[in-house]
Amino acid sequence: MTRTNLMLCASLAALGFAASAANADKLTLYCSAEEEWCQAMARGFEDATGIDVNMTRKSSGETFAQLRAEASNPKGDVWWGGTGDPHLQAAEEGLSQEYISPMRDQLHPWAIAQAESAGNKTIGIYSGALGYGYNNDLLAANNLPEPACWKDLLKPEYKGHVQMANPNSSGTAYTTLASMVQLFGEDEGFEFMKGLHANINQYTKSGSAPIKAAGRGETTIGIVFMHDAVAQAVAGFPVTVVAPCEGTGYEIGSMSIIEGARNLEEAQKFYDWALSAEAQNLALEANSYQLMSNVNAQSSDKAPDMSKIKLIDYDFVKYGSSDERKRLLQKWDEEVSVLPQ
Template sequence: MQKHHWLRAGLFAAAASAAFAAAPAQAQGSLVMYCGVQEEWCRAMSGAFEKETGIKVAMTRKSAGEIYAQLKAESSNPRGDIWWGGTGDPHLQAAEEGLTQDYESPANKDLHEWALAQWEAAKKRSVGIYAGALGFGYNTQQIKAKGLAEPKCWADLLDPKLKDDVQVADPNSSGTAYNLLATVVQLMGEDKGFDYLRALHKNISQYTKSGAAPAKAASLGETAVGIVFIHDAVVFAVQGDPIKAVAPCEGTGYEIGSMSIVKGARNLDNAKKFYDWALTPAAQALAAPAKSYQVPSNK
Protein backbone atom coordinates (compact mmCIF):
# COMPACT_ATOMS: atom_id res chain seq x y z
CA MET A 1 0.00 0.00 0.00
CA GLN A 2 2.80 2.35 0.95
CA LYS A 3 4.56 1.50 -2.31
CA HIS A 4 1.49 2.48 -4.37
CA HIS A 5 1.19 5.73 -2.40
CA TRP A 6 4.74 6.76 -3.32
CA LEU A 7 4.24 5.63 -6.91
CA ARG A 8 1.16 7.83 -7.28
CA ALA A 9 3.00 10.73 -5.65
CA GLY A 10 5.94 10.28 -8.00
CA LEU A 11 3.71 10.20 -11.07
CA PHE A 12 1.88 13.32 -9.90
CA ALA A 13 5.15 15.16 -9.34
CA ALA A 14 6.44 14.17 -12.77
CA ALA A 15 3.21 15.27 -14.44
CA ALA A 16 3.24 18.58 -12.58
CA SER A 17 6.86 19.16 -13.53
CA ALA A 18 6.10 18.51 -17.20
CA ALA A 19 3.11 20.83 -17.08
CA PHE A 20 5.18 23.66 -15.64
CA ALA A 21 7.95 23.07 -18.18
CA ALA A 22 5.49 23.33 -21.06
CA ALA A 23 3.67 26.36 -19.70
CA PRO A 24 4.60 29.88 -20.81
CA ALA A 25 6.41 32.20 -18.41
CA GLN A 26 4.17 33.34 -15.59
CA ALA A 27 3.29 37.01 -15.25
CA GLN A 28 6.05 38.94 -13.51
CA GLY A 29 4.78 42.52 -13.51
CA SER A 30 4.89 45.08 -16.28
CA LEU A 31 7.17 47.32 -18.33
CA VAL A 32 6.46 50.54 -20.22
CA MET A 33 8.66 50.67 -23.31
CA TYR A 34 9.25 53.68 -25.54
CA CYS A 35 10.56 52.34 -28.85
CA GLY A 36 12.44 54.42 -31.41
CA VAL A 37 12.88 52.00 -34.32
CA GLN A 38 10.52 50.63 -36.95
CA GLU A 39 7.18 49.30 -35.72
CA GLU A 40 7.87 45.73 -36.83
CA TRP A 41 11.14 45.57 -34.88
CA CYS A 42 9.50 47.21 -31.86
CA ARG A 43 6.80 44.55 -31.83
CA ALA A 44 9.33 41.75 -32.25
CA MET A 45 11.37 42.95 -29.29
CA SER A 46 8.47 43.62 -26.94
CA GLY A 47 6.75 40.36 -27.88
CA ALA A 48 9.85 38.19 -27.46
CA PHE A 49 10.72 39.71 -24.09
CA GLU A 50 7.17 39.30 -22.85
CA LYS A 51 7.07 35.67 -23.97
CA GLU A 52 10.42 34.85 -22.40
CA THR A 53 9.91 36.58 -19.05
CA GLY A 54 6.16 36.82 -18.52
CA ILE A 55 6.57 40.57 -18.01
CA LYS A 56 3.70 42.44 -19.66
CA VAL A 57 5.09 45.08 -22.04
CA ALA A 58 3.18 48.24 -22.97
CA MET A 59 5.05 49.49 -26.04
CA THR A 60 4.72 52.86 -27.75
CA ARG A 61 6.55 53.59 -31.01
CA LYS A 62 7.74 57.15 -31.69
CA SER A 63 10.73 58.87 -33.27
CA ALA A 64 13.75 59.51 -31.06
CA GLY A 65 13.07 63.24 -30.93
CA GLU A 66 9.49 62.66 -29.88
CA ILE A 67 10.52 60.25 -27.13
CA TYR A 68 13.06 62.74 -25.81
CA ALA A 69 10.36 65.43 -25.74
CA GLN A 70 7.99 63.05 -23.95
CA LEU A 71 10.57 62.19 -21.29
CA LYS A 72 11.14 65.88 -20.72
CA ALA A 73 7.42 66.55 -20.42
CA GLU A 74 6.97 63.64 -18.01
CA SER A 75 10.08 64.29 -15.94
CA SER A 76 8.15 65.28 -12.81
CA ASN A 77 5.99 62.16 -13.08
CA PRO A 78 7.78 59.54 -15.24
CA ARG A 79 5.52 57.06 -17.00
CA GLY A 80 8.06 55.16 -19.08
CA ASP A 81 10.58 52.59 -17.89
CA ILE A 82 12.86 51.85 -20.84
CA TRP A 83 13.71 53.80 -23.99
CA TRP A 84 14.93 51.37 -26.61
CA GLY A 85 16.20 52.46 -30.02
CA GLY A 86 16.49 55.66 -31.97
CA THR A 87 19.57 57.70 -32.78
CA GLY A 88 22.04 58.28 -30.00
CA ASP A 89 22.07 62.08 -29.87
CA PRO A 90 18.66 62.47 -28.18
CA HIS A 91 19.70 59.74 -25.74
CA LEU A 92 22.83 61.73 -24.91
CA GLN A 93 20.77 64.88 -24.49
CA ALA A 94 18.40 63.09 -22.14
CA ALA A 95 21.36 61.77 -20.16
CA GLU A 96 22.85 65.25 -19.90
CA GLU A 97 19.56 66.60 -18.56
CA GLY A 98 19.17 63.83 -16.00
CA LEU A 99 16.13 62.29 -17.67
CA THR A 100 17.72 58.84 -17.68
CA GLN A 101 19.71 56.95 -15.08
CA ASP A 102 23.04 55.18 -14.99
CA TYR A 103 23.27 51.42 -15.22
CA GLU A 104 26.08 48.97 -15.92
CA SER A 105 24.93 45.73 -17.50
CA PRO A 106 26.81 42.45 -17.10
CA ALA A 107 26.54 42.25 -20.90
CA ASN A 108 28.85 45.26 -21.36
CA LYS A 109 31.83 42.94 -21.67
CA ASP A 110 30.34 41.49 -24.87
CA LEU A 111 29.81 44.81 -26.67
CA HIS A 112 31.75 46.58 -29.40
CA GLU A 113 33.90 49.53 -28.42
CA TRP A 114 31.61 52.02 -30.16
CA ALA A 115 28.68 50.82 -28.04
CA LEU A 116 30.67 51.29 -24.86
CA ALA A 117 31.91 54.68 -26.05
CA GLN A 118 28.27 55.78 -26.13
CA TRP A 119 27.81 54.43 -22.59
CA GLU A 120 30.84 56.34 -21.35
CA ALA A 121 29.84 59.55 -23.15
CA ALA A 122 26.42 59.31 -21.50
CA LYS A 123 28.00 58.80 -18.07
CA LYS A 124 26.59 55.25 -18.01
CA ARG A 125 23.05 56.48 -18.76
CA SER A 126 22.80 55.11 -22.30
CA VAL A 127 24.40 52.31 -24.29
CA GLY A 128 24.82 51.56 -27.98
CA ILE A 129 22.61 48.79 -29.36
CA TYR A 130 23.23 49.15 -33.10
CA ALA A 131 25.06 51.32 -35.64
CA GLY A 132 24.00 52.62 -39.03
CA ALA A 133 25.47 54.93 -41.69
CA LEU A 134 23.63 57.92 -43.14
CA GLY A 135 22.99 58.13 -46.87
CA PHE A 136 20.06 58.17 -49.24
CA GLY A 137 17.93 55.94 -51.38
CA TYR A 138 16.74 56.86 -54.85
CA ASN A 139 14.00 55.48 -57.05
CA THR A 140 15.77 54.12 -60.13
CA GLN A 141 12.73 54.59 -62.36
CA GLN A 142 12.20 58.20 -61.30
CA ILE A 143 15.86 59.11 -61.80
CA LYS A 144 15.87 57.55 -65.26
CA ALA A 145 12.66 59.36 -66.22
CA LYS A 146 14.24 62.68 -65.24
CA GLY A 147 17.25 61.97 -67.44
CA LEU A 148 19.63 62.12 -64.49
CA ALA A 149 22.78 60.14 -63.89
CA GLU A 150 22.65 57.94 -60.80
CA PRO A 151 23.24 60.20 -57.78
CA LYS A 152 26.35 59.15 -55.88
CA CYS A 153 27.20 62.21 -53.79
CA TRP A 154 25.57 64.73 -51.48
CA ALA A 155 26.26 67.35 -54.16
CA ASP A 156 24.11 65.46 -56.67
CA LEU A 157 21.01 66.12 -54.57
CA LEU A 158 21.23 69.84 -55.43
CA ASP A 159 20.46 69.22 -59.12
CA PRO A 160 17.59 71.55 -60.19
CA LYS A 161 15.89 68.58 -61.86
CA LEU A 162 15.24 67.24 -58.35
CA LYS A 163 13.22 70.30 -57.32
CA ASP A 164 10.40 69.20 -54.99
CA ASP A 165 11.50 65.60 -55.37
CA VAL A 166 13.66 64.95 -52.30
CA GLN A 167 12.39 64.02 -48.85
CA VAL A 168 14.11 64.11 -45.48
CA ALA A 169 12.85 64.03 -41.91
CA ASP A 170 12.18 67.08 -39.76
CA PRO A 171 15.06 67.72 -37.31
CA ASN A 172 12.52 68.88 -34.73
CA SER A 173 11.17 65.34 -34.44
CA SER A 174 13.77 63.04 -35.97
CA GLY A 175 17.24 62.02 -34.91
CA THR A 176 17.95 61.05 -38.53
CA ALA A 177 17.58 64.64 -39.68
CA TYR A 178 19.71 65.90 -36.80
CA ASN A 179 22.38 63.42 -37.89
CA LEU A 180 22.21 64.88 -41.42
CA LEU A 181 22.74 68.38 -40.08
CA ALA A 182 25.72 67.28 -37.98
CA THR A 183 27.16 65.25 -40.85
CA VAL A 184 27.01 68.09 -43.37
CA VAL A 185 28.56 70.59 -40.95
CA GLN A 186 31.38 68.20 -40.08
CA LEU A 187 32.07 67.35 -43.72
CA MET A 188 31.85 70.87 -45.14
CA GLY A 189 32.39 73.22 -42.24
CA GLU A 190 29.69 75.32 -40.61
CA ASP A 191 29.30 78.05 -43.26
CA LYS A 192 29.44 75.78 -46.31
CA GLY A 193 27.38 73.18 -44.50
CA PHE A 194 24.49 75.57 -43.90
CA ASP A 195 24.85 76.89 -47.45
CA TYR A 196 24.39 73.32 -48.63
CA LEU A 197 21.30 72.80 -46.47
CA ARG A 198 19.74 76.03 -47.76
CA ALA A 199 20.36 74.90 -51.34
CA LEU A 200 19.00 71.44 -50.57
CA HIS A 201 15.85 72.99 -49.11
CA LYS A 202 14.86 74.12 -52.63
CA ASN A 203 14.56 70.48 -53.65
CA ILE A 204 12.76 69.24 -50.54
CA SER A 205 9.11 68.36 -51.10
CA GLN A 206 8.40 67.25 -47.54
CA TYR A 207 10.03 67.14 -44.12
CA THR A 208 8.62 63.95 -42.66
CA LYS A 209 7.92 63.16 -39.02
CA SER A 210 9.72 59.82 -39.15
CA GLY A 211 13.35 59.39 -40.15
CA ALA A 212 12.68 56.25 -42.20
CA ALA A 213 9.59 57.55 -44.03
CA PRO A 214 11.53 59.05 -46.99
CA ALA A 215 12.87 55.59 -47.87
CA LYS A 216 9.36 54.21 -48.16
CA ALA A 217 8.28 57.21 -50.22
CA ALA A 218 11.20 56.68 -52.61
CA SER A 219 10.43 52.98 -52.93
CA LEU A 220 6.84 53.81 -53.90
CA GLY A 221 7.86 56.50 -56.38
CA GLU A 222 6.31 59.25 -54.27
CA THR A 223 9.68 61.01 -54.28
CA ALA A 224 12.83 60.50 -56.33
CA VAL A 225 15.23 60.60 -53.37
CA GLY A 226 14.86 59.93 -49.67
CA ILE A 227 17.65 60.93 -47.27
CA VAL A 228 17.76 58.20 -44.64
CA PHE A 229 20.03 55.83 -42.82
CA ILE A 230 21.22 53.39 -45.46
CA HIS A 231 19.70 50.37 -43.75
CA ASP A 232 16.25 51.97 -44.11
CA ALA A 233 16.66 52.01 -47.90
CA VAL A 234 18.04 48.47 -47.92
CA VAL A 235 14.76 47.23 -46.43
CA PHE A 236 12.90 48.11 -49.62
CA ALA A 237 15.71 47.12 -51.99
CA VAL A 238 15.74 43.63 -50.47
CA GLN A 239 12.05 43.18 -51.15
CA GLY A 240 12.52 44.09 -54.80
CA ASP A 241 11.35 47.70 -54.93
CA PRO A 242 13.02 50.03 -57.48
CA ILE A 243 15.23 51.76 -54.93
CA LYS A 244 19.00 51.86 -54.63
CA ALA A 245 20.88 52.69 -51.42
CA VAL A 246 23.84 55.06 -51.61
CA ALA A 247 26.76 55.86 -49.32
CA PRO A 248 27.67 59.41 -50.50
CA CYS A 249 31.05 59.88 -52.17
CA GLU A 250 32.09 62.80 -49.94
CA GLY A 251 31.77 60.63 -46.87
CA THR A 252 29.01 60.45 -44.31
CA GLY A 253 28.07 60.29 -40.67
CA TYR A 254 26.59 57.46 -38.70
CA GLU A 255 24.30 56.84 -35.78
CA ILE A 256 24.71 54.76 -32.68
CA GLY A 257 21.21 53.62 -31.87
CA SER A 258 20.90 53.55 -28.11
CA MET A 259 19.00 52.33 -25.07
CA SER A 260 18.36 54.14 -21.80
CA ILE A 261 16.54 53.51 -18.53
CA VAL A 262 14.13 56.30 -17.62
CA LYS A 263 15.00 58.20 -14.44
CA GLY A 264 12.32 57.43 -11.87
CA ALA A 265 11.10 54.32 -13.72
CA ARG A 266 8.22 52.73 -11.83
CA ASN A 267 9.26 49.25 -12.94
CA LEU A 268 13.00 49.67 -12.49
CA ASP A 269 13.86 46.00 -11.93
CA ASN A 270 12.00 45.00 -15.08
CA ALA A 271 13.67 47.82 -17.01
CA LYS A 272 17.06 46.40 -16.00
CA LYS A 273 15.96 42.91 -17.03
CA PHE A 274 14.96 44.21 -20.46
CA TYR A 275 18.21 46.19 -20.75
CA ASP A 276 20.33 43.09 -20.05
CA TRP A 277 18.23 40.91 -22.36
CA ALA A 278 18.30 43.44 -25.21
CA LEU A 279 22.10 43.29 -25.30
CA THR A 280 22.21 39.52 -25.85
CA PRO A 281 22.94 37.97 -29.26
CA ALA A 282 19.52 36.29 -29.26
CA ALA A 283 17.65 39.55 -28.75
CA GLN A 284 19.73 41.43 -31.30
CA ALA A 285 19.20 38.65 -33.84
CA LEU A 286 15.53 39.66 -33.97
CA ALA A 287 16.48 42.65 -36.13
CA ALA A 288 16.96 40.96 -39.52
CA PRO A 289 13.66 39.00 -39.49
CA ALA A 290 11.99 42.33 -38.71
CA LYS A 291 13.67 43.81 -41.82
CA SER A 292 16.13 45.93 -39.87
CA TYR A 293 19.71 45.66 -41.06
CA GLN A 294 21.75 47.74 -38.64
CA VAL A 295 25.05 46.50 -37.21
CA PRO A 296 24.37 44.96 -33.76
CA SER A 297 26.39 46.07 -30.73
CA ASN A 298 26.97 42.57 -29.37
CA LYS A 299 30.16 41.08 -30.77
Protein backbone atom coordinates in the same frame (compact mmCIF):
# COMPACT_ATOMS: atom_id res chain seq x y z
CA MET B 1 -24.36 32.69 3.92
CA THR B 2 -26.47 35.82 3.68
CA ARG B 3 -26.75 37.81 0.48
CA THR B 4 -24.79 40.63 2.15
CA ASN B 5 -21.96 38.26 3.05
CA LEU B 6 -21.90 36.84 -0.48
CA MET B 7 -21.61 40.33 -1.94
CA LEU B 8 -18.84 41.17 0.55
CA CYS B 9 -16.89 38.03 -0.40
CA ALA B 10 -17.30 38.80 -4.08
CA SER B 11 -16.10 42.36 -3.52
CA LEU B 12 -13.08 41.18 -1.55
CA ALA B 13 -12.27 38.63 -4.25
CA ALA B 14 -12.50 41.31 -6.91
CA LEU B 15 -10.25 43.59 -4.91
CA GLY B 16 -7.76 40.76 -4.46
CA PHE B 17 -7.73 40.11 -8.21
CA ALA B 18 -7.25 43.80 -8.92
CA ALA B 19 -4.36 43.99 -6.46
CA SER B 20 -2.79 40.90 -8.01
CA ALA B 21 -3.13 42.38 -11.48
CA ALA B 22 -1.66 45.67 -10.30
CA ASN B 23 1.34 43.82 -8.87
CA ALA B 24 1.93 41.74 -12.00
CA ASP B 25 5.34 42.21 -13.66
CA LYS B 26 5.11 44.84 -16.36
CA LEU B 27 7.23 47.22 -18.40
CA THR B 28 6.46 50.45 -20.24
CA LEU B 29 8.69 50.62 -23.31
CA TYR B 30 9.26 53.68 -25.45
CA CYS B 31 10.60 52.52 -28.82
CA SER B 32 12.15 54.66 -31.57
CA ALA B 33 13.04 52.00 -34.13
CA GLU B 34 10.78 50.72 -36.91
CA GLU B 35 7.34 49.54 -35.79
CA GLU B 36 7.97 45.92 -36.85
CA TRP B 37 11.23 45.79 -34.88
CA CYS B 38 9.63 47.48 -31.86
CA GLN B 39 6.87 44.88 -31.85
CA ALA B 40 9.40 42.05 -32.18
CA MET B 41 11.36 43.36 -29.19
CA ALA B 42 8.26 43.81 -27.03
CA ARG B 43 6.82 40.37 -27.83
CA GLY B 44 10.24 38.71 -27.63
CA PHE B 45 10.83 40.04 -24.13
CA GLU B 46 7.36 38.95 -23.05
CA ASP B 47 8.04 35.44 -24.35
CA ALA B 48 11.46 35.31 -22.68
CA THR B 49 10.39 36.59 -19.25
CA GLY B 50 6.60 36.56 -18.89
CA ILE B 51 6.71 40.31 -18.18
CA ASP B 52 3.90 42.26 -19.86
CA VAL B 53 5.12 45.06 -22.13
CA ASN B 54 3.22 48.21 -22.96
CA MET B 55 5.06 49.55 -26.01
CA THR B 56 4.71 52.98 -27.64
CA ARG B 57 6.51 53.73 -30.90
CA LYS B 58 7.59 57.31 -31.67
CA SER B 59 10.54 58.90 -33.44
CA SER B 60 13.57 59.71 -31.30
CA GLY B 61 12.88 63.45 -31.34
CA GLU B 62 9.30 62.91 -30.25
CA THR B 63 10.30 60.48 -27.52
CA PHE B 64 12.91 62.87 -26.18
CA ALA B 65 10.27 65.60 -26.04
CA GLN B 66 7.95 63.20 -24.21
CA LEU B 67 10.62 62.38 -21.62
CA ARG B 68 11.07 66.08 -21.02
CA ALA B 69 7.33 66.64 -20.67
CA GLU B 70 7.00 63.71 -18.22
CA ALA B 71 10.12 64.52 -16.19
CA SER B 72 8.18 65.40 -13.03
CA ASN B 73 6.00 62.29 -13.34
CA PRO B 74 7.77 59.65 -15.48
CA LYS B 75 5.49 57.12 -17.16
CA GLY B 76 8.05 55.13 -19.16
CA ASP B 77 10.65 52.64 -17.96
CA VAL B 78 12.99 52.07 -20.92
CA TRP B 79 13.71 54.02 -24.09
CA TRP B 80 15.02 51.64 -26.75
CA GLY B 81 16.29 52.59 -30.19
CA GLY B 82 16.61 55.80 -32.13
CA THR B 83 19.73 57.82 -32.80
CA GLY B 84 22.17 58.26 -29.96
CA ASP B 85 22.31 62.07 -29.91
CA PRO B 86 18.98 62.57 -28.08
CA HIS B 87 19.84 59.71 -25.71
CA LEU B 88 23.04 61.56 -24.83
CA GLN B 89 21.06 64.75 -24.35
CA ALA B 90 18.58 62.92 -22.11
CA ALA B 91 21.51 61.68 -20.01
CA GLU B 92 22.92 65.20 -19.75
CA GLU B 93 19.55 66.56 -18.62
CA GLY B 94 19.05 63.86 -15.98
CA LEU B 95 16.17 62.20 -17.83
CA SER B 96 17.85 58.78 -17.79
CA GLN B 97 19.70 56.90 -15.08
CA GLU B 98 23.00 55.07 -14.73
CA TYR B 99 23.04 51.33 -15.16
CA ILE B 100 26.00 49.03 -15.84
CA SER B 101 24.84 45.79 -17.40
CA PRO B 102 26.64 42.47 -16.86
CA MET B 103 26.29 42.04 -20.67
CA ARG B 104 28.87 44.74 -21.44
CA ASP B 105 31.69 42.23 -22.00
CA GLN B 106 29.80 40.97 -25.08
CA LEU B 107 29.62 44.36 -26.80
CA HIS B 108 31.66 46.12 -29.47
CA PRO B 109 33.93 48.90 -28.12
CA TRP B 110 31.85 51.62 -29.83
CA ALA B 111 28.79 50.58 -27.82
CA ILE B 112 30.68 50.85 -24.53
CA ALA B 113 32.26 54.15 -25.60
CA GLN B 114 28.74 55.52 -26.08
CA ALA B 115 27.90 54.47 -22.51
CA GLU B 116 31.06 55.94 -21.02
CA SER B 117 30.51 59.28 -22.75
CA ALA B 118 27.15 59.55 -20.97
CA GLY B 119 28.14 58.46 -17.48
CA ASN B 120 26.69 55.02 -18.25
CA LYS B 121 23.19 56.46 -18.63
CA THR B 122 22.82 55.05 -22.13
CA ILE B 123 24.49 52.37 -24.27
CA GLY B 124 24.93 51.55 -27.95
CA ILE B 125 22.68 48.84 -29.38
CA TYR B 126 23.31 49.24 -33.11
CA SER B 127 25.16 51.38 -35.63
CA GLY B 128 24.30 52.57 -39.11
CA ALA B 129 25.67 54.97 -41.74
CA LEU B 130 23.78 57.93 -43.18
CA GLY B 131 23.14 58.11 -46.91
CA TYR B 132 20.23 58.09 -49.31
CA GLY B 133 18.38 55.92 -51.75
CA TYR B 134 16.64 56.61 -55.01
CA ASN B 135 13.85 55.02 -57.03
CA ASN B 136 15.41 53.66 -60.22
CA ASP B 137 12.16 53.83 -62.21
CA LEU B 138 11.40 57.45 -61.30
CA LEU B 139 14.99 58.48 -61.97
CA ALA B 140 14.78 57.01 -65.48
CA ALA B 141 11.26 58.34 -66.13
CA ASN B 142 12.40 61.87 -65.29
CA ASN B 143 15.66 61.47 -67.23
CA LEU B 144 17.69 62.32 -64.13
CA PRO B 145 21.38 61.45 -63.63
CA GLU B 146 22.31 58.93 -60.95
CA PRO B 147 23.43 60.85 -57.83
CA ALA B 148 26.58 59.64 -56.09
CA CYS B 149 27.49 62.49 -53.73
CA TRP B 150 25.79 64.77 -51.21
CA LYS B 151 26.33 67.80 -53.42
CA ASP B 152 24.69 66.08 -56.37
CA LEU B 153 21.41 66.56 -54.50
CA LEU B 154 21.77 70.34 -54.88
CA LYS B 155 21.54 70.22 -58.68
CA PRO B 156 18.55 72.14 -60.11
CA GLU B 157 17.27 69.07 -61.95
CA TYR B 158 16.46 67.40 -58.63
CA LYS B 159 14.06 70.18 -57.57
CA GLY B 160 10.96 68.58 -56.03
CA HIS B 161 12.52 65.12 -56.16
CA VAL B 162 14.17 64.93 -52.70
CA GLN B 163 12.59 64.12 -49.37
CA MET B 164 13.99 64.07 -45.83
CA ALA B 165 12.63 64.26 -42.31
CA ASN B 166 12.39 67.35 -40.12
CA PRO B 167 15.40 67.48 -37.77
CA ASN B 168 13.19 68.74 -34.93
CA SER B 169 11.24 65.47 -34.83
CA SER B 170 13.63 62.99 -36.42
CA GLY B 171 16.96 61.75 -35.10
CA THR B 172 17.89 60.71 -38.64
CA ALA B 173 17.41 64.25 -39.91
CA TYR B 174 19.26 65.78 -36.97
CA THR B 175 22.15 63.40 -37.73
CA THR B 176 22.01 64.69 -41.31
CA LEU B 177 22.23 68.30 -40.15
CA ALA B 178 25.05 67.58 -37.70
CA SER B 179 26.88 65.50 -40.31
CA MET B 180 26.83 68.28 -42.91
CA VAL B 181 28.21 70.74 -40.34
CA GLN B 182 31.03 68.33 -39.49
CA LEU B 183 31.68 67.28 -43.09
CA PHE B 184 31.75 70.73 -44.71
CA GLY B 185 32.19 73.13 -41.77
CA GLU B 186 29.31 75.08 -40.25
CA ASP B 187 29.03 77.87 -42.83
CA GLU B 188 29.26 75.61 -45.85
CA GLY B 189 27.17 72.97 -44.09
CA PHE B 190 24.30 75.38 -43.67
CA GLU B 191 24.70 76.59 -47.25
CA PHE B 192 24.33 72.94 -48.24
CA MET B 193 21.14 72.63 -46.15
CA LYS B 194 19.75 75.79 -47.79
CA GLY B 195 20.50 74.47 -51.26
CA LEU B 196 18.98 71.12 -50.35
CA HIS B 197 15.87 72.87 -48.99
CA ALA B 198 15.20 74.27 -52.48
CA ASN B 199 14.90 70.70 -53.82
CA ILE B 200 12.89 69.19 -50.93
CA ASN B 201 9.29 68.26 -51.69
CA GLN B 202 8.36 67.37 -48.10
CA TYR B 203 9.85 67.21 -44.61
CA THR B 204 8.44 64.12 -42.90
CA LYS B 205 8.07 63.46 -39.18
CA SER B 206 9.70 60.03 -39.26
CA GLY B 207 13.29 59.48 -40.36
CA SER B 208 12.59 56.38 -42.45
CA ALA B 209 9.49 57.79 -44.16
CA PRO B 210 11.37 59.36 -47.12
CA ILE B 211 12.78 56.07 -48.40
CA LYS B 212 9.44 54.33 -47.93
CA ALA B 213 7.93 57.07 -50.07
CA ALA B 214 10.66 56.51 -52.65
CA GLY B 215 9.94 52.79 -52.64
CA ARG B 216 6.24 53.51 -53.30
CA GLY B 217 7.12 55.90 -56.13
CA GLU B 218 5.96 59.02 -54.26
CA THR B 219 9.37 60.71 -54.35
CA THR B 220 12.55 60.02 -56.27
CA ILE B 221 15.20 60.37 -53.54
CA GLY B 222 14.98 59.78 -49.78
CA ILE B 223 17.71 60.85 -47.33
CA VAL B 224 17.90 58.16 -44.62
CA PHE B 225 20.21 55.78 -42.86
CA MET B 226 21.47 53.36 -45.47
CA HIS B 227 20.08 50.29 -43.70
CA ASP B 228 16.56 51.70 -44.15
CA ALA B 229 17.18 52.00 -47.89
CA VAL B 230 18.51 48.43 -47.94
CA ALA B 231 15.30 47.24 -46.28
CA GLN B 232 13.26 48.74 -49.11
CA ALA B 233 15.48 47.15 -51.76
CA VAL B 234 15.30 43.75 -50.03
CA ALA B 235 11.51 44.08 -49.89
CA GLY B 236 11.50 44.26 -53.69
CA PHE B 237 11.16 47.98 -54.32
CA PRO B 238 13.28 49.54 -57.12
CA VAL B 239 15.64 51.32 -54.73
CA THR B 240 19.37 51.88 -55.13
CA VAL B 241 21.39 52.65 -51.98
CA VAL B 242 24.05 55.39 -52.04
CA ALA B 243 27.02 55.97 -49.73
CA PRO B 244 27.85 59.61 -50.61
CA CYS B 245 31.27 60.17 -52.14
CA GLU B 246 32.36 62.97 -49.80
CA GLY B 247 31.91 60.78 -46.73
CA THR B 248 29.05 60.65 -44.26
CA GLY B 249 27.98 60.60 -40.65
CA TYR B 250 26.61 57.66 -38.75
CA GLU B 251 24.48 56.85 -35.74
CA ILE B 252 24.91 54.76 -32.65
CA GLY B 253 21.37 53.73 -31.88
CA SER B 254 21.01 53.65 -28.12
CA MET B 255 19.03 52.44 -25.11
CA SER B 256 18.39 54.20 -21.80
CA ILE B 257 16.59 53.47 -18.55
CA ILE B 258 14.33 56.42 -17.76
CA GLU B 259 15.01 58.32 -14.54
CA GLY B 260 12.21 57.59 -12.07
CA ALA B 261 11.17 54.37 -13.84
CA ARG B 262 8.25 52.82 -11.98
CA ASN B 263 9.30 49.29 -12.90
CA LEU B 264 13.05 49.51 -12.40
CA GLU B 265 13.74 45.80 -11.90
CA GLU B 266 11.86 44.94 -15.09
CA ALA B 267 13.64 47.78 -16.90
CA GLN B 268 17.03 46.36 -15.95
CA LYS B 269 15.94 42.89 -17.07
CA PHE B 270 14.91 44.28 -20.45
CA TYR B 271 18.18 46.22 -20.72
CA ASP B 272 20.24 43.07 -20.14
CA TRP B 273 18.08 40.97 -22.46
CA ALA B 274 18.19 43.61 -25.23
CA LEU B 275 22.00 43.45 -25.21
CA SER B 276 22.01 39.68 -25.75
CA ALA B 277 22.75 38.16 -29.15
CA GLU B 278 19.40 36.37 -29.01
CA ALA B 279 17.47 39.62 -28.70
CA GLN B 280 19.60 41.45 -31.26
CA ASN B 281 19.08 38.69 -33.81
CA LEU B 282 15.42 39.78 -33.91
CA ALA B 283 16.63 42.69 -36.08
CA LEU B 284 16.94 40.40 -39.09
CA GLU B 285 13.48 38.92 -38.52
CA ALA B 286 12.16 42.49 -38.59
CA ASN B 287 14.12 43.28 -41.80
CA SER B 288 16.42 45.74 -40.03
CA TYR B 289 19.97 45.78 -41.35
CA GLN B 290 22.00 47.71 -38.77
CA LEU B 291 25.29 46.52 -37.29
CA MET B 292 24.33 45.22 -33.86
CA SER B 293 26.36 45.93 -30.73
CA ASN B 294 26.69 42.34 -29.45
CA VAL B 295 29.74 40.78 -31.10
CA ASN B 296 27.90 37.45 -31.38
CA ALA B 297 24.78 38.84 -33.04
CA GLN B 298 24.06 37.69 -36.57
CA SER B 299 24.56 40.06 -39.51
CA SER B 300 23.11 39.96 -43.00
CA ASP B 301 25.23 39.96 -46.15
CA LYS B 302 22.78 42.59 -47.42
CA ALA B 303 23.64 45.04 -44.62
CA PRO B 304 25.85 48.02 -45.50
CA ASP B 305 29.52 47.20 -44.87
CA MET B 306 30.60 49.95 -42.48
CA SER B 307 34.27 49.16 -43.12
CA LYS B 308 33.85 50.14 -46.79
CA ILE B 309 31.99 53.39 -46.17
CA LYS B 310 33.89 56.68 -45.80
CA LEU B 311 32.77 57.76 -42.32
CA ILE B 312 33.48 61.07 -40.65
CA ASP B 313 34.77 61.15 -37.08
CA TYR B 314 31.32 62.00 -35.73
CA ASP B 315 31.53 63.93 -32.46
CA PHE B 316 28.72 62.32 -30.46
CA VAL B 317 29.53 64.18 -27.26
CA LYS B 318 29.36 67.64 -28.86
CA TYR B 319 26.40 67.06 -31.15
CA GLY B 320 24.53 65.06 -28.54
CA SER B 321 24.76 67.92 -26.03
CA SER B 322 21.67 69.96 -25.16
CA ASP B 323 23.20 73.32 -26.01
CA GLU B 324 24.62 72.30 -29.39
CA ARG B 325 21.50 70.45 -30.46
CA LYS B 326 19.28 73.36 -29.47
CA ARG B 327 21.56 75.84 -31.25
CA LEU B 328 21.71 73.90 -34.51
CA LEU B 329 17.97 73.25 -34.59
CA GLN B 330 17.21 76.90 -33.90
CA LYS B 331 19.59 77.97 -36.66
CA TRP B 332 17.98 75.50 -39.06
CA ASP B 333 14.51 76.81 -38.13
CA GLU B 334 15.55 80.44 -38.61
CA GLU B 335 17.82 80.16 -41.64
CA VAL B 336 16.68 77.12 -43.64
CA SER B 337 13.07 76.08 -43.02
CA VAL B 338 11.73 79.60 -43.62
CA LEU B 339 13.23 79.86 -47.13
CA PRO B 340 10.90 79.58 -50.15
CA GLN B 341 10.95 76.41 -52.21
